Amino acid sequence: MKYITSAIGRKQLMAVTGLAWSLFVLSHMAANLLILFDAEAYNKYSHALISNPAIYLAEAGLLLTILAHIVNGIRLTIENRSARPQKYAMPTNGEKAARFQSKWMVYHGTLLAIFLVWHLLTFKFGTVYMVTYNGVEMRDLHRLVLEVFQDPMYVAGYLLCMVAVGFHLSHGFYSAFASLGLSHPRYMSLMNKFGYLYALIIAAGFISQPIYVYCIAVR
Amino acid sequence: MGGTNGKKLNLKLKVWRQKNSKDAGHFEEYDAKDISTDCSFLEMLDIVNNKLILEGKDPIAFDHDCREGICGSCGMTINGNPHGADRGTTACQLHMRRFNDGETIVIEPFRAKAFPVLKDLTVDRSAFDKIIQSGGFVSVNTGSAPDANAQLVPKEKADLAFHAATCIGCGACVAACANSSAMLFTSAKISHLGLLPQGEPERDRRVLKMMETMEEAGFGNCSNTGACSLACPKDIQFENIANLNAEFLRASIRSRD
Ligand code: HEM
Ligand code: SF4
Numbered sequence: 011m012k013y014i015t016s017a018i019g020r021k022q023l024m025a026v027t028g029l030a031w032s033l034f035v036l037s038h039m040a041a042n043l044l045i046l047f048d049a050e051a052y053n054k055y056s057h058a059l060i061s062n063p064a065i066y067l068a069e070a071g072l073l074l075t076i077l078a079h080i081v082n083g084i085r086l087t088i089e090n091r092s093a094r095p096q097k098y099a100m101p102t103n104g105e106k107a108a109r110f111q112s113k114w115m116v117y118h119g120t121l122l123a124i125f126l127v128w129h130l131l132t133f134k135f136g137t138v139y140m141v142t143y144n145g146v147e148m149r150d151l152h153r154l155v156l157e158v159f160q161d162p163m164y165v166a167g168y169l170l171c172m173v174a175v176g177f178h179l180s181h182g183f184y185s186a187f188a189s190l191g192l193s194h195p196r197y198m199s200l201m202n203k204f205g206y207l208y209a210l211i212i213a214a215g216f217i218s219q220p221i222y223v224y225c226i227a228v229r
Numbered sequence: 230m231g232g233t234n235g236k237k238l239n240l241k242l243k244v245w246r247q248k249n250s251k252d253a254g255h256f257e258e259y260d261a262k263d264i265s266t267d268c269s270f271l272e273m274l275d276i277v278n279n280k281l282i283l284e285g286k287d288p289i290a291f292d293h294d295c296r297e298g299i300c301g302s303c304g305m306t307i308n309g310n311p312h313g314a315d316r317g318t319t320a321c322q323l324h325m326r327r328f329n330d331g332e333t334i335v336i337e338p339f340r341a342k343a344f345p346v347l348k349d350l351t352v353d354r355s356a357f358d359k360i361i362q363s364g365g366f367v368s369v370n371t372g373s374a375p376d377a378n379a380q381l382v383p384k385e386k387a388d389l390a391f392h393a394a395t396c397i398g399c400g401a402c403v404a405a406c407a408n409s410s411a412m413l414f415t416s417a418k419i420s421h422l423g424l425l426p427q428g429e430p431e432r433d434r435r436v437l438k439m440m441e442t443m444e445e446a447g448f449g450n451c452s453n454t455g456a457c458s459l460a461c462p463k464d465i466q467f468e469n470i471a472n473l474n475a476e477f478l479r480a481s482i483r484s485r486d
């Protein structure tokens with residue numbers, strides 16, 4: 011049996027790709043917090059990223075990773091659903107019910123996939139404003155962000171998706187370590203708690219930005 | 230027995246009836262009258278069945294054997310939960326005092342593609358036997374019995390292996406899993422045999438073979454929801470699944486097949 015096509019092999023692929031993206035979203039969230047403080051620093055940071063040729067490698071890596079995660083995740087879910095052709099009249103409940111977000115991975119995951127496309131269209135491929143600091147011309151992404159987050163509908167949609175990423179990670183982060191074989195109950199229970207904290211930090215960090223722009227920055 | 234002062238319950242049952250594996254199946258309603266709270270769940274079904282037999286009707290088929298929670302024969306989904314709502318309990322050890330007078334109880338078979346319904350609440354769990362046959366064994370030398378304690382086993386590992394060995398193969402883990410995965414069952418066997426020095430010679434081949442068989446039998450993959458462990462009457466721990474993942478990775482790397 012080939013490892014990479016086996017049930018556990020594919021599960022571990024989910025884990026590795028999911029963890030890679032978990033790290034990426036953490037760095038993306040943390041760096042973008044600059045929006046709360048300083049327009050120039052925000053623009054200079056993004057300029058430093060996109061003017062570095064290594065960005066193409068990073069982008070290709072991220073794209074490949076998320077595609078593997080999505081294709082594999084959807085395939086696993088289809089297989090898993092077909093393993094129970096006749097559904098139950100009643101679901102497990104009470105003390106025997108698993109946390110709901112663990113059974114909804116494909117739903118908040120799909121929302122995240124849609125969000126990613128929407129997000130790239132708005133910002134990466136959105137309106138290009140320019141600004142010059144000390145003679146260096148660069149994209150004025152700060153202006154674009156401020157403009158985009160003035161639309162309450164956009165902000166609402168964004169918040170919904172960030173709640174989804176929170177739910178996805180509140181199970182996914184811990185689950186990835188279980189998939190990779192971390193089995194000691196002490197560290198598992200620690201990871202479970204840390205997973206919730208991680209999910210909360212990511213969701214809250216991303217949510218703070220449109221809220222700040224909508225409620226404070228442009229008032 | 231102390232009992233519960235001869236309290237009696239009147240219940241409505243919604244029971245899955247299915248003639249055979251080809252039949253589509255449907256729910257049928259029954260009254261269970263004057264049920265003592267001292268009855269076990271299966272005794273309650275016996276009472277309903279006696280009445281059905283007297284009426285010339287087909288009794289409800291369900292699996293059972295020991296009725297003391299050790300054989301793994303009984304198994305049905307009661308109000309959505311395999312073996313009923315109580316943790317660490319088999320259906321045969323579930324008692325009617327856990328139900329309220331006038332309650333409606335929905336009773337379904339364990340549902341999974343790998344566990345086809347044979348009739349009503351009985352399902353074919355021979356897919357588990359296939360998993361066991363593919364690797365759930367150890368090789369021992371024949372001849373005179375070895376000295377006791379000749380082989381050293383760390384107490385901690387012995388305890389973990391022992392607890393994993395309490396799995397009775399009932400299939401509730403599969404029934405509870407949103408993916409109908411047999412990972413908890415399989416992982417219990419991997420821990421039971423693989424943690425001990427006696428299981429070492431087959432360690433890598435065992436995990437590869439048993440997982441291959443599990444997949445072929447039509448069980449789903451694991452999403453780490455943990456529903457299996459919550460439903461398990463023997464409280465087999467989720468950590469066994471994580472251990473299985475590690476064992477599988479290790480064996481895949483080392484395997485020369
Ligand atoms: C922000 C991007 C994302 C991150 C950080 C992320 C992270 C994770 C992590 C850490 C896991 C746990 C892996 C495991 O259980 O071993 C996971 C599982 C999963 N993800 Fe994502 N994910 C992301 C996007 C997506 C997208 C776009 C989809 C689209 C369908 C998706 C679908 C799934 C599914 C279905 C699972 C569960 C698979 C299973 O049943 O075990 N994820 N994700
Ligand atoms: S692991 Fe628990 S639920 Fe699964 S077969 Fe064994 S005893 Fe039953």
Ligand code: FES
Nearest residue numbers: 294296301303321
């Ligand atoms: S009948 Fe043996 S465990 Fe229930």
